[in-house]
Amino acid sequence: MTIAIVGAGLGGLTLARVLHVHGVDAVVYERESSRGARGQGGMLDIHSGQRALREAGLFDGFLAIARGEGQDMRLFEPDGTLLLQEDTPDDAPLDRPEVDRADLRDLLLDSLPEGAVRWGHAFDSADNGVLRFADGSRAAYDLLVGADGAQSRVRALLTDARPAHLGQNVVEVGIPDIDRTHPDLAAMVGRGNHWVLGDGKSLAAQRNGDGRVRIGLSFHNTGEDWFATSGIPFDDPPAARARLVDLLAGWDPRFTALIAACDDVVVPRSITALPVGLTWPSTPGATLLGDAAHLMPPVGEGANMALLDGALLGLALAAHPDDFPTAVAEYEREMFERTSAAARMSADMQELLMSPDAARRLLAFFRPG
Known part of the structure; x- marks a missing residue:
């Protein structure tokens, strides 16, 4: 059969x-x-x-x-306030490894x-x-x-x-070889997951095994047509990064520096379920x-x-x-x-x-x- x-x-x-x-x-x-x-x-x-x-x-x-080490967690508010930092001991069980x-x-x-x-x-x-x-x-x-x-x-x-749209739209960007190219930002992100939440937005930065940090910028309570009205020029990566930084106005400069340091891979994703x-x-x-x-x-x-x-x-x-x-x-x-x-x-x-x-x-x- x-x-x-x-x-x-x-x-x-x-x-x-x-x-x-x-x-x-x-x-x-x-x-x-x-x-x-x-x-x-x-x-x-x-x-x-x-x-x-x-x-x-x-x-x-x-x-x-x-x-x-991918189980590490850092949680911030947009003004830079650190709310949580959990670093995984080397001998910790692999309950939720990345x-x-x-x-x-x-x-x-x-x-x-x-x-x-x-x-x-x-x-x-x-x-x-x-x-x-x-x-x-x-x-x-x-x-x-x-x-x-x-x-x-x-x-x-x-x-x-x-699938139905959930009112969330994500722009994915990333920094390759962050330890070599931006060691200061690498230290801030840490070894695992780095979250910034507030103002109807979130930034999730995550270490990959190849040294790249993948960053997802989420814009909450936005509609299915948000990408078309957001003013983000996806066909012009430098201008897209600049627009994303503008959309994070008032955030700690360390977080917007993450976006400015990204390469030209800029991917829009609508979240559905x-x-x-x-x-x-x-x-x-x-x-x-x-x-x-x-x-x-x-x-x-x-x-x-x-x-x-x-x-x-x-x-x-x-x-x-x-x-x-x-x-x-x-x-x-x-x-x-x-x-x-x-x-x-x-x-x-x-x-x-x-x-x-x-x-x-x-x-x-x-x-x-």
């Missing part, structure tokens, strides 16, 4: 790996032309997802690429047999056990798993739900995992849920190799309950981060009482 997985992200690859460990074949179809076709994003906080890596037999490999998304994806890809991932296959449609791709090619399947992310095309086979508690009737022959099933606000749960989805669906299919409908129904019952709780928690954290007193509320979250 043929299992077709659409999307070579973390969840889809984890599913393929767990199936491989249990002697079950699967094929992953990915629209990108190769594993290096585009950048894979920044660091991930992996906590509950560690279970999935154990089930995949990759936990030791994960520990080799995990960064314990890992580079690209490194984790490579770990999963390298664990699969040659040919398990078919690159350059952009999913177009599916019916009657036949996948159709944008280039006109076809493939047969008995079970189709949509692991194709926030803008999933497979999702439409199961539900009419679509699926409805909390989304479910669908179990459908023979198809299911979803990861962002395709439960896109959440980006507050640290999405990647962990995707890893768990892949592992737990893989275990269910391995336990019922001749009865995919039973395996899928078993997986979906658990997944709906688990991810609904994570989505509610993520929505609550999103509301906190968008509140007028976000910095103080986040401080209370980390240090209750």
Whole structure:
């Protein structure tokens, strides 16, 4: 029986790996032309997802690429007031280590047999056990798993739900090799996560394993058309940086210096999510995992849920190799309950981060009482 997985992200690859460990074949179809076709994003906080890596037999490999110091946290108000600084001891347990998304994806890809991932296959449609791709090619399947992310095309086979804008727009920028090029800013950012919250905005700076600091500037309570009206000239990076500095008027000069030091990679991102508690009737022959099933606000749960989805669906299919409908129904019952709780928690954290007193509320979250 043929299992077709659409999307070579973390969840889809984890599913393929767990199936491989249990002697079950699967094929992953990915629209990108190769594993290096585009950048894979920044660091991930992996906590509950560690279970999935154990089930995949990759936990030791994960520990080799995990960064314990990435658990460090610094929290500021826009005027420069330091509210919280937590530095992780060298011997601290890796409860929530950071890992580079690209490194984790490579770990999963390298664990699969040659040919398990078919690159350059952009999913177009599916019916009657036949996948159709944008280039006109076809493939047969008995079970189709949509692991194709926030803008999933497979999702439409199961539900009419679509991601909705959350009133947050993010501009991503970054400083390469910050320790060498800007040691003063590197010292301020620290080894892990650096947050500035206030004035309806937030700045999140995060160390990557390659020495780059990725910075996300969030503008809260803004509409879907905000990028068009913001005055940020995305086609002119120096002018875009200058405009971003203007939008942070009144902030401590150390924080605006971070923006001025960035390179020419300036990426706008609108933040969307699926409805909390989304479910669908179990459908023979198809299911979803990861962002395709439960896109959440980006507050640290999405990647962990995707890893768990892949592992737990893989275990269910391995336990019922001749009865995919039973395996899928078993997986979906658990997944709906688990991810609904994570989505509610993520929505609550999103509301906190968008509140007028976000910095103080986040401080209370980390240090209750």
